[in-house]
Amino acid sequence: MSGWNSVRNILCIRPDNMGDLIMSGPALRKLKQGLDARITVLTSSMAAGVTPFMPEIDDTIIFDLPWVKTANAEGPETLLKLIGGLKEYNFDAAVIFTVYSQNPLPSAMIAYQAGISRVLAYCRENPYGLISDWVPDEEPFQYITHQVERDLKLANYVCDANIDKRLKLTVNDADWPLIADQLKQTGLDPDKPWLTLHAGVSEIKRQFPERLWIETAVQLISQGYQVLLTGSVGEKELINRLQRKIGLGAYNAAGLFSIKQLIILICHTPLLLSVNTGVTHIAAAVGTPVVVLYAQTNPQHTPWMVPSAVMEFPVPDGLKSKNGVIRQVDDIVYSDPAPMPQPAIIVDRVIGLIRPPFVSGRQFHEIQRENPELSANR
Known part of the structure; x- marks a missing residue:
């Protein structure tokens, strides 16, 4: 996929639980190192506590999106405020991480409304203008991979850096x-x-x-x-x-x-x-x-x-x-x-x-x- 060599400011959307975000760590590392990019993660209040200990993350936006099972989903007015806030970051691109049973289109709509034109994601259906870099989702009907491998495979479409694939948290x-x-x-x-x-x-x-x-x-x-x-x-x-x-x-x-x-x-x-x-x-x-x-x-x-x-x-x-x-x-x-x-x-x-x-x-x-x-x- 072309156009990612100049990407330096990436929004990564992973609005799930703590374990889901930790498993995305190697893919975040690949994007960060392979593109020499700043990584901002949009995640839930359930996962936010672990973000200071993930060395791949430069900044965190915490928001409980209504299409993800969380304790305190936000309402439509605060969602509009989130979109307005995202615009101020001037992101070059967004990457949406999902498990194979999730639909990425609601998250893609947030990126679209925030003016992020370059979006990478798996999607089972044709997303047309919502996802610029569309990877047809073949899981789980063709095969099932580990979540870490799934996320790394997505990152592979835009960079080929050779990275340590283990999960990592900083320990003091x-x-x-x-x-x-x-x-x-x-x-x-x-x-x-x-x-x-x-x-x-x-x-x-x-x-x-x-x-x-x-x-x-x-x-x-x-x-x-x-x-x-x-x-x-x-x-x-x-x-x-x-x-x-x-x-x-x-x-x-x-x-x-x-x-x-x-x-x-x-x-x-x-x-x-x-x-x-x-x-x-x-x-x-x-x-x-x-x-x-x-x-x-x-x-x-x-x-x-x-x-x-x-x-x-x-x-x-x-x-x-x-x-x-x-x-x-x-x-x-x-x-x-x-x-x-x-x-x-x-x-x-x-x-x-x-x-x-x-x-x-x-x-x-x-x-x-x-x-x-x-x-x-x-």
Whole structure:
């Protein structure tokens, strides 16, 4: 696609969750390095907290767009203000990142109204004047790629820079002693074997049964591991209940850490055990091994280029998406629902992947550079 060599000021629209934005990091890096461009990201309030730690992002515009599932979608008047504000940036181009089940045209309309004439995006239908650089979307009916690969492929259409394809978040290790002290206040000793368990979900369909969380944690504790339970302020009730039922050896950190501190914590934890949610992509971005209990929803969002074990479990019929594209994938990819992972098997996967606690995520990235085979699933 021609005309991008002179592009230096790019609006990247990724108005979804934190994990979605983290997975777009390598594509943002490719655009930034390949075009020597300034990258401004338009994203949601749910993802905004992670943007200061993504080195590819120069500026962030936070807005909850009404066609994306967010907690606080803005109204039409504020949307017009957003468009007016975008005009003041004088963007050379816009790039719209989507999952294959999303329609890019509403975002393209924002770029159009903001006077951004050069727009790159996947689209299933002919966008005519809304998308100048149209890439026909063949997913998921022709093939399915990982979300990182999908986003990189889009960036490839306008630049061919050779970049590091791993997810990356900046980590300030100077804050680790303070976080370690906070862990000690919960009762956990970070100098003894431990791991982090994250049970909270952004969508109820990804929820793993509490009974199995409890049994898994009890078995891990019996193997000599301390289990740190993390979660947001809104997940305190869940985490309190899990800690109470797990008993001795489980420690409650719900609502204790900011995003910045959570990134550092995940960098230092020997392993993350979680459902498929944003924290798994934080782990991948700091080099922490992950065992993910993966609801059969989006097959393209598994942990990227980090040692991991993906253990799928079925989504109840009543909770499945009404989106026709996702239903089609469910009928094809998940036509044979996975059996529910049992605690003993989960514990085996954890023990097989857990790294020594003295290896930080940063050190692990260095080890990966010398031993690429450690990027177990990619």
